[in-house]
Amino acid sequence: MVVDRLKQVASHVSGQTGPPHPLDPLSEAEIAQAVAIVRKEHSGLFFNAVTLWEPRKAQMLAWLADPKTAPRPVRTADIVALGLGSKVYDGTVDLEAEKIVSWKLTENVQPLITMEDLQVVEAIVRKDPRVIEQCGIIGIPPEDMHKVYCDPWTIGYDERFGNKIRLQQAFVYYRPNPDDCQYTYPLDFLPIFNTETHEIIHIDIPPVRRPLNKAPPINYHAEAIEKEGGFRDDLKPINITQPEGVSFKVDGRIIDWQKWKVHIGFNYREGLVLSNITFNDKGTERPVFWRLSLAEMVVPYGNPEHPHPRKHAFDLGEYGAGYMTNSLTLGCDCKGAIHYMDAAFVNRAGEATSIKNAICIHEEDAGILFKHTDFRDESCTVTRARKLVISQIFTAANYEYCVYWIFHQDGTIQLEVKLTGILNTYPMNPGEDLHGWGTEVYPGVNAHNHQHLFCMRVDPNVDGPNNTVFEVDATRGPGEVGSQENYHGNAFYAKKTKLATAGESKREYDGSTSRTWEMVNPNKINPYSHKPVSYKLVSREVPGLLPKEGGLVWRRAGFARHAIHVTKYSDDQIHPAGRHVPQTSGTPSHGLPAWIAANPAENIDNTDIVLWHTFGLTHFPAPEDFPIMPAEPMTLLLRPRNFFTSNPCMDIRPSHSSTPTAVAKGQAVAVGDPASRLVGGGECCAK
């Protein structure tokens, strides 16, 4: 059997024995096999995506519950292919039966733009006579066309061109020298590129022209800094080592760390996917989340002047957080003791390729986990925290997004996103009034206002799949000051509002009530608090979508209209802006708005649900962000509330612990940290 042979290949590559876990991404061998199966029946195809068709949840849960008897989910590939004439095919392939399960021509859609699609544009732009003409108008002579660069983006949606032709728009730049930062020299016109025919079909030209920026280059790479005066020399090394090894175990793609178990998946679209997350509570593996991922994002820009209103990007749905992911390097991106995982993809030609070190897994010290000192006698227990970080970094043209899924020993899961990279820029004339839509971050460089809005898909599994979401608001109690029931006016409580139907689940953030959302299991009551077990979403960076209702971004990025949506689980609802995002008009809106509109009365109480949360930030650029932006962090927490019966991490050995009795006797239990040192000499308390 071919499958057996492929399994052997896969196990050789991954060091894994036995068949892949049903949630493992497709291996290179499996991708190649899927393509071969398709090719047997269909010719003339290019491949846009070949990825794991995730097992249906019901089947997967049945298998996990009884892996010996229940049928093992079949390895299946989910395929997007392109035929001539911008034809799009969606299909699935059974890799075990070696057959196509489904195959269809999908009309009026454009699948995402791959790195290969992006790479092809620049050379063609440089040669296009109309581009050369435009360059001439703003001061670039024809012999300098090799100094013109472009960052292609999907076109988003432009009503002039619709969605029949697969388009990119080319943000064009100039580099005086190949090593100069091109974002200092944005050009003022925008070629539109036909991805299939490799032609420039149109150029958007602004009403007011802006000649090439004359400001000197500003660069951040090492050679430039050496030339500018060199590096500071007062930063001493800091070493982080784990001489006895790491505290996590890796079994295939399942990580076992500090009572957590999590399967680490990865796909071209969402990048990291964490599945079947459980926490071992005193010997019982309690399910917490079935699946967590960043499922979509949108970056709307705030300049209403032509040709900018169209400028917005769905970095996941239009390009793919997997496809754009960085190959990470030890000691640079990742410090300490690092475990990497690679990521396999298909290319346009149907070959399997891999990005090495796509995922970084490591532990960090996380400061104090808990501490208390008894003021009477100074008896004290202090325990330090550790965290496990599962991360990737992806580059979306000018920007980088660093995504950290962080597991804490107290049962908290944290998502941290850091923004770095370079601002998208546009030229400006000297003294030009930017009307508040952007900032001159460097002479002649206008960086437009924009938002980074991420949609986190949370499939809760809080002690089982049947969960309910409550909105929780810190609320003043009834009774005026001076009344008997509330004499000093100090009463307050957590007001909990059940979200019972999908239609009523579209909720906003409210900072004034410190609003959170609890995912509870109403069938499982905490024996102490008598409240249902829950995980609480604590998210404070929730700016809301600024583009107006009815406008282009509002229509296309329906998921971003509200901080929260809740839907009944469906195997097919992964992508909140739809399966194929480029060149959607937003009329109708795909994804979340459509799913909910189809049945707004759908019950989401005590059933298998998915919570979609849009968070992010609004970015008003400043010169500090240029020419490369110091990382700007944003974070959210998923915290256990009434889930455990007590602090679940008291069995971590404290650094220091003394009881009143021990203090009286002059004894204390201290482990300390033999590696710590006083500046100027001196070792740890425990020595």
Next chain:
Amino acid sequence: MVVDRLKQVASHVSGQTGPPHPLDPLSEAEIAQAVAIVRKEHSGLFFNAVTLWEPRKAQMLAWLADPKTAPRPVRTADIVALGLGSKVYDGTVDLEAEKIVSWKLTENVQPLITMEDLQVVEAIVRKDPRVIEQCGIIGIPPEDMHKVYCDPWTIGYDERFGNKIRLQQAFVYYRPNPDDCQYTYPLDFLPIFNTETHEIIHIDIPPVRRPLNKAPPINYHAEAIEKEGGFRDDLKPINITQPEGVSFKVDGRIIDWQKWKVHIGFNYREGLVLSNITFNDKGTERPVFWRLSLAEMVVPYGNPEHPHPRKHAFDLGEYGAGYMTNSLTLGCDCKGAIHYMDAAFVNRAGEATSIKNAICIHEEDAGILFKHTDFRDESCTVTRARKLVISQIFTAANYEYCVYWIFHQDGTIQLEVKLTGILNTYPMNPGEDLHGWGTEVYPGVNAHNHQHLFCMRVDPNVDGPNNTVFEVDATRGPGEVGSQENYHGNAFYAKKTKLATAGESKREYDGSTSRTWEMVNPNKINPYSHKPVSYKLVSREVPGLLPKEGGLVWRRAGFARHAIHVTKYSDDQIHPAGRHVPQTSGTPSHGLPAWIAANPAENIDNTDIVLWHTFGLTHFPAPEDFPIMPAEPMTLLLRPRNFFTSNPCMDIRPSHSSTPTAVAKGQAVAVGDPASRLVGGGECCAK
């Protein structure tokens, strides 16, 4: 001269040569000297506080500008002393002229409760016949009174007792065994204690009685965990070392690190005080903040039932973040290469004492500082971040507050506060309805809803003292969707509203506009962006004060009524709830409300101003928080915006840097991190 001799002593202790910096806390010798000077003229005094009377700002700035010619600010002590009959004296003493400068009897106030005041209560409570009687009623026999413990708090304010008598209220607990956590066994009555006469003057008894909890102990100290099944054994050490030393320099109490300079002060009340913070911008030491501190906090509890409405604590104003600060231990509280500073205080008897290792100063790796990869050729620069952490931990009876002032290389200052320790608890009867005011966190243990609200005092000095605060709201642009000016509805901008007078500076947080506040210097314009230089307060944990307008906490904690207040600088306005906080009725409100009400039209535009920011969180307890709470973090940022002309940290040596030209030639500049390792073997890229 005595002063010279004292300077010698001080320099011997601190390793410092020359006189102390004018902002240095008083040394032990100076405290002793101050007490001696007072004692020469006044007898029969006990001491509540002897601390640095900070130099008047104008004088201090003049001296800093011209230290050779301008008069050096005189070392002066600020004194609070207690005479018999609860008499309170406020005075200042010139330590150089060795004389009392001011001295007055202050009527109708109570200065804070010191650790000595707190320590005295328990023994008296145990012997009081009425307490013994109450214990008997709830099931504690007289022979077990040694098992009764109490956490004394100030009384806050109780109209039955006013403020003539110095009072404490005793939260009473029981310990089956001296090493058991008492918060599992709260008692239901509250003795009121006269701090001067050492008598119980009253006992508050609830209408419904609650016998002693019968639940088994739950403990977190090492002995208990060993007994309960022991510690997890799968956590491997993680070592953080700086073999070549730290990257900061210490000159007295001035720290010089990565272009930052900051003077580290400390007092009994605010704890850490950071002064004269500057950032070296390409050779120019630019002032950023004159002074930063946590100036006050309040913890209101949300149960309106007698005797709880009175329950709230001003941990700084009523006890002192300095007095309650922990002596930190290397390798336990602090990991890596650590520099400590001690803190000196007066005791009741007028003797100087010190808390060793009160302040921890250390560096940490901080992940990626910035990164960008060119998707064309994979040329890439990645630079890692470092941060400097200046921290203290203080224990307020049951709670601990870990305070981290964090300096980043990009010019950002971060304040992080972690809450840990133990919940304040109250007994409950089996099955008792808690009415939403608390949670049963363990059988028989009711933890009440509460807030932790901190007031950060920010004295900006953004390129000089004359600053203005603008409120900044992310705002949709004008023009409906479809209009010519805003066709796609995508326009948005940063709406900036000047706070021109103290009266109009009382502002709330608005999460829906991602509201921030910019402290700008309107006299200094960024040459690129043409916007005034500024530092922006980014704070997202701003729950607002839940106790109602007109109620006790609202009246007493005036600073907490609004997220922001701005006042014109005054040397005397340090404490936003007033100089003496215990037993204030809030009628009138002291501190901020009084200062602003005195002159609401006071100009705060382009003058020396102070911004007061109240942030924090609302805590609805859960069993996870018991018996000891995993640290709950909250954070805020002070970020440079339009302050620099570019990213100010590009001269930090990257871990990896390659230009397109270098990539083409197969070259790259990599420093990497020789200590990093792959799990299972393998070293850094740079090797």
